[in-house]
Amino acid sequence: MKVTLFGCTHPHSKAHLKTLLLSERISDVHVYDETPGDAEEAAQADVAISASHATVESALADSPDVGVACLSNDRNADLCIQLLESGVHVISEKPIGATVEDVQKVVDAAQSNGLRLGVMYQNRSHPLNQEARRIVQAGTIGRITGCEARLITSQVRFRNPDHWLFKRDVSGGGILSWLGCHYLDLLRFVTGSEIQDVSAMVGTLSGEPIDVEDVATVSLRFDGGFVGSLQAGYQLSLSNSGYMGPNYETYMSIRGTEGRVVWEPSGTETKLLVESTQWTDAPSREISFSLPTVDAYGGAHGLAFLDAFLDATEDLDLPTPADGTDALQIARIIDAAYTSSESGRHISLES
Known part of the structure; x- marks a missing residue:
């Protein structure tokens, strides 16, 4: 090929x-x-x-x-x-x-x-995300009632503020478009549910000469009836420079009527915390993964993707x-977030 x-x-x-x-x-x-x-x-x-x-x-x-x-x-x-x-x-x-x-x-x-x-x-192919999806969609945590994602990474000054990523007429958006998209997609992927309503507040607080958002808080309602949130920001003051080695503070949790799954999608620890009332012998478990070292984008799971x-x-x-339909759905969600922040209104996505 x-x-x-x-x-x-x-x-x-x-x-x-x-x-x-x-x-x-x-x-x-x-x-x-x-x-x-x-x-x-x-x-x-x-x-x-x-x-x-x-x-x-x-x-x-x-x-x-x-x-x-x-x-x-x-x-x-x-x-x-x-x-x-x-x-x-x-x-x-x-x-x-x-x-x-x-x-x-x-x-x-x-x-x-x-x-x-x-x-x-x-990120869909990462074993942590794959296992979280399997557990959630198997009903191990019961009916989903909520989800939460957090993605905080290096400040804009570590990422070359003059780069086209920070020019709205070129990039189309800031941290939601560049990094938050991955976490919005993971929430859809792991839960198997679509986002249908969005409320958001975004801001540009870095002090750098950019015209895209560098912080964002997004509230979500899914077609499964549950609610969720994403917090994203270029906010870490101690970090490596560039785009391939910055520091991250990340978190993701899916909560249900019978338990929850918690993990760090971009963290250094490769483990899931799973709680389920269905597991009467050991209702709280940690599932650890030993990942191979592969010099590909995203490692072995990036190559597999x-x-x-x-x-x-x-x-x-x-x-x-x-x-492409996944990319289109994420683009619509992020566009709704920008519209919500600008207008102060709750935005429903058209079907």
């Missing part, structure tokens, strides 16, 4: 490239970037890269089976559509596009061309691990 990475300067491009080179599903890895020399430099840095391209047309002429879309948010949707209309399956960095309308156009292009569209919600998508491009009966 031939896979091309489109975009070599995205904050996650190098990590995605490592994953592509590790996948046994892939025989040829190509790279593209519009900035002169960037793709060639990436190719020269690793002899395993088969070719570099300075135009999308050149990359398409080599007939990739799959494209990994990693341009800035304002340009990424157009790239995805171009690839899909050229017969190329696409897996994209989130959020796929800067607006709900952009993401919708990409989803429509994938459907009209009969091609796979994936989104990089690799990519491979699952690649498998789904070859066998259309297989599900994709996270598809």
Whole structure:
């Protein structure tokens, strides 16, 4: 299988490239970037890269089976559509596009061309999240009554405030769009329930010259009848610089009538705390995981996520691990959060 990475300067491009080179599903890895020399430099840095391209047309002429879309948010949707209309399956960095309308156009292009569209919600494949989902959806904690997520990470000053991620006209949003999206998706994934109502307050409190939110509190109502929340912020004052090694303070809990599940999705501890009145012999348990060391984006589970998508491009009966409709739903939720914060109103998502 031939896979091309489109975009070599995205904050996650190098990590995605490592994953592509590790996948046994892939025989040829190509790279593209519009900035002169960037793709060639990436190719020269690793002899395993088969070719570099300075135009999308050149990359398409080599007939990739799959494209990994990693341009800035304002340009990424157009790239995805171009690839899909050229017969190329696409897996994209989130959020796929800067607006709900952009993401919708990409989803429509994938459907009209009969091609796979994936989104990089690799956290779904982490064993902690997989086990939490299994426990919750097996009814071990009873009927869900609430859920809570928290994602606090390094301050904006550690992340280059001049980056396009902090320019609303390019990124489309701040921490909700860049990181909070993962946790909103996990709440949907683990509970198996859709978010239907949103109330939110967001702010820009870092003191840096940015025009996107760096703190957010979002209240949610799910179609299962229960309520939940997400707190997100670029707020940690002690951290490593950059995008691939910052500190995190994270928490997730799903609570039900007969128990709860608690874990740290981005923490250093790989364990679940599970309480269930159904377990009369030991109602409170800790489930620990020993994870292999793999130099892929997200480790072994990140590689497994990519491979699952690649498998789904070859066998259309297989599900994709996270598809364009997931990205579209998250885009709608985040857009509702911004509307709620600006208007002071509770927002119901249209079905």
